[in-house]
Amino acid sequence: MHIEKNVFDNIFNTIMDIKGKTKDNFKARKDLKLYCNRPELHVNEDERGKLFMPKASYSLTIEQKREVCNCIRNLRMLDGYASNISHCVKGDCEFYEIKSHDCHIFMQRLLPIAFKDLLSKPIWEALIELSHFFRDICSTVLRVKDMEQLEQNIVVILCKLEKIFPPGFFDSIEHLSIHLAYKAKVGGRVQYCWMHPFERFLHHLKKKVKNRAHVEASIVEAYLVEETSTFCSLYFDQHVETRLNRVLRNDDGGFVNPKGRLSIFTHSG
Known part of the structure; x- marks a missing residue:
């Protein structure tokens, strides 16, 4: 989950040329001059002796960025x-x-759609292949032969990205993408491994903090009150609205069956 987010941040910030977050900076261009034969991206000097970076093909113009926004x-x-x-x-x-x-x-x-008509075809196709890789990894059905094929595909995809972006773009996060297919083949569906539900629950707990001098105690106290009140609400009459029989957020006016509880809780306490 975090690998996918960090890879997306690097790609999106570099293509959108977001100041302070893009991987395409002066240091990356200087490394490009040392390690790559791509003179069209080397740092140059103008007539006044001031250094400037030529516009890269993977970076959008102001008009294109406004179109994406x-x-x-x-x-x-x-x-x-x-x-x-x-x-x-x-x-x-x-x-x-x-x-x-x-x-x-x-x-x-959204990545293949957002930059379809804004980037050149080789860059856009490389981004599509990377997007499909993460989509296949997160599939609900995983087959061993498909994961073995993805292990080979991600190497080719990263090689294509190395021909597009400067060396400073690649760090340990991009390298970890190579191991995702093997991890999915060994460990199964990634939905059982990622941190989305845990981060949502931690966000729910952090909202309960009222006393910042005693954060843990404040969370424990609020959580116990919530659990106790929820348990007691099981014995309320059916016409009393609780979190268990509350109308859904997108209710269309239909009937909510209050008997979807255990029979032990339908009797008056």
Whole structure:
């Protein structure tokens, strides 16, 4: 989960050329001059002797970045499929607080669409292959032969990315992607391994903190109150609204059956 998020952050921030987060900087361009034969990306000097970086083919222009931002602002997802990603866009092409699950959705579903007409075909195809790799890894059905094929595909995908991005783009996170297919082949579905439910639960617990001088005790006290009140609500009459028979958030006016509880709790206490 975190590998996918970090890979997405590196790709998205570099393509969008987000200041302070992009992997395409002066240090990366200097490394490019030492280790790669790509003179079109080398740091040059202008007439005044000031260093500047030529525009890279994998980096979007201002107009293209605004087009991507407008697309994300107008994006609408199914309820429960993802959060409101449009809230991540602030001001003029500035992104804030893209959560890990939003990165998961963007990496697997939106990345090939967002940059389809903005990047050259070789770069776009490499991003599509990377997106399909993470989508296949997160599939609900995993076959051994498919995972063995993905082990070979990810090596080729990273080689294609090395021809596109500078050496500074690649760190330990990109290398860890090579081991994901083997881990899925040995450990099974990744849905049983990632941290999404645990991070949501930790966020739920952190909201209970009222006394910052005693954080753990505050969480324990609030959690015990919540569990006790929930258990007691099992003995309430059916017409009393509790968290167990509360109308759903997207209720269409239908009938909510209050008898979906154990028979022991249907008797008056």
